[in-house]
Amino acid sequence: MGAARKYAVIDPATGKLDRRLFSEQAIYDDEMEKIFGRAWLMIGHESLVPAADDFFHTYMGEDPVILTRDGRGRLHGLLNMCRHRGNRVVRCDDGNAKRFICTYHGWTYRNDGALEYVPGESEAYYDALDRPSLGLIEARVETYAGIVFATWAKDAPSLEAYLGDARWYLDTVFNRRDGGMQALGPMKWLEPVNWKTLVDNCSDNYHVPTSHLASARVQTRYLGRPRLSHEDQFASPNRHTFVNGHGVTFRDADDNTPRYVHGMSSETMRLFQEYHDATMPEVERRLGTFRARRVQLGNHSIFPNGILGLRLALPRGPLKTEFWHFVLLDRDMPEDLKRVVRIGSQANNGAAGMFEQDDVDNWRQVTAASTSRFGRRHPQDLSMGVGQAGPHPDYPGLVSERYISENNQRLFYRRWEEFMNAESWAEIPLDPITARFDGTATLRG
Numbered sequence: 001m002g003a004a005r006k007y008a009v010i011d012p013a014t015g016k017l018d019r020r021l022f023s024e025q026a027i028y029d030d031e032m033e034k035i036f037g038r039a040w041l042m043i044g045h046e047s048l049v050p051a052a053d054d055f056f057h058t059y060m061g062e063d064p065v066i067l068t069r070d071g072r073g074r075l076h077g078l079l080n081m082c083r084h085r086g087n088r089v090v091r092c093d094d095g096n097a098k099r100f101i102c103t104y105h106g107w108t109y110r111n112d113g114a115l116e117y118v119p120g121e122s123e124a125y126y127d128a129l130d131r132p133s134l135g136l137i138e139a140r141v142e143t144y145a146g147i148v149f150a151t152w153a154k155d156a157p158s159l160e161a162y163l164g165d166a167r168w169y170l171d172t173v174f175n176r177r178d179g180g181m182q183a184l185g186p187m188k189w190l191e192p193v194n195w196k197t198l199v200d201n202c203s204d205n206y207h208v209p210t211s212h213l214a215s216a217r218v219q220t221r222y223l224g225r226p227r228l229s230h231e232d233q234f235a236s237p238n239r240h241t242f243v244n245g246h247g248v249t250f251r252d253a254d255d256n257t258p259r260y261v262h263g264m265s266s267e268t269m270r271l272f273q274e275y276h277d278a279t280m281p282e283v284e285r286r287l288g289t290f291r292a293r294r295v296q297l298g299n300h301s302i303f304p305n306g307i308l309g310l311r312l313a314l315p316r317g318p319l320k321t322e323f324w325h326f327v328l329l330d331r332d333m334p335e336d337l338k339r340v341v342r343i344g345s346q347a348n349n350g351a352a353g354m355f356e357q358d359d360v361d362n363w364r365q366v367t368a369a370s371t372s373r374f375g376r377r378h379p380q381d382l383s384m385g386v387g388q389a390g391p392h393p394d395y396p397g398l399v400s401e402r403y404i405s406e407n408n409q410r411l412f413y414r415r416w417e418e419f420m421n422a423e424s425w426a427e428i429p430l431d432p433i434t435a436r437f438d439g440t441a442t443l444r445g
């Protein structure tokens, strides 16, 4: 690397992590430039803008962005900032419009971003305004199985390269059916937590039997779910793997159990099993037998701030995060099962989710500790499983020996350093795609 290494926050040999990266404003400002200004960011789902001229208001980091589908069906990610003085040209969450009219002076943009009309263009501007150069600022947009990603970086690699072999696992949820998925939501709320605390938590299965003990007991008693213990977690054959900044946990599913977790109970199990059995031939055709039958995606994060499926952790300052919780469903799933999954998802995660509330309390305290004048002098300890991860013959990525490990978290902060220390994308390493993508599913769906 040309420039001196500015950030060294994680010691890979000891797992010691500098706490200041959860609270310092200067570090946060740098994150907005170096990470959110250049990474591929999840911004929505194609199903949120299904028809021509639909739009959905979203964010890239702190920047307001309009996801539009123009009259020809093409997607755009447009900075919601009038090029004249900066007014937002869209003030609502979603809708359908061919044009966006700025409410300050009336500059009018097409939904592909082009500046179409300026009041007084002849009289006031003497026809000297360079209108073609004043369209809304447009991000690069690509989709993966209907999920829309965008980046400001012209030199960013393709989305396919960015996701890399993580897609081999992600496909087992997001790319199962020919009909694709549909997004419901989002439910939005604010928490006094640093955005990284919850991304890091996506690969933390160590906390589950402690933090979620009460919630898990409720599930056991009322939903007929298996009991959860530390012993079960430590002996679990599930695994962790890490690719290009993305943390993945997965299950080697050598049985024939259905794939959804949210909404499953002794009462609803039959619905899930029937759906699983009926769709398995299609899933096998799309993903190949091994992935269809053996690999079940668990908790995961997509660098930098995609968490547990189509959920976003939008930074709102070092000490605040806005959560966007969507429910993603197979579009062609039976309606009664959709209802069960939707309700189950909100019972687990979302503002009123039992598991979410257990988690958020932890993240609040981790964030608060990083503001302590004395506490912050002492690093976090992420030493679990140091040296116990490597390549695996069957599974792509850097695979942890055991399910309970902090390997993914250490690597997440190392990825954070790689972005924060790089001058451009040319200095950010990417793992080559080596996984075999059997079946007919592609990046696009």
Ligand code: FES
Binding pocket: 082, 083, 084, 085, 086, 087, 102, 103, 104, 105, 106, 107
């Ligand atoms: S700020 Fe938008 S038209 Fe002037």
Ligand SMILES: [Fe+2]
Binding pocket: 207, 208, 211, 212, 355, 359
């Ligand atoms: Fe949790």
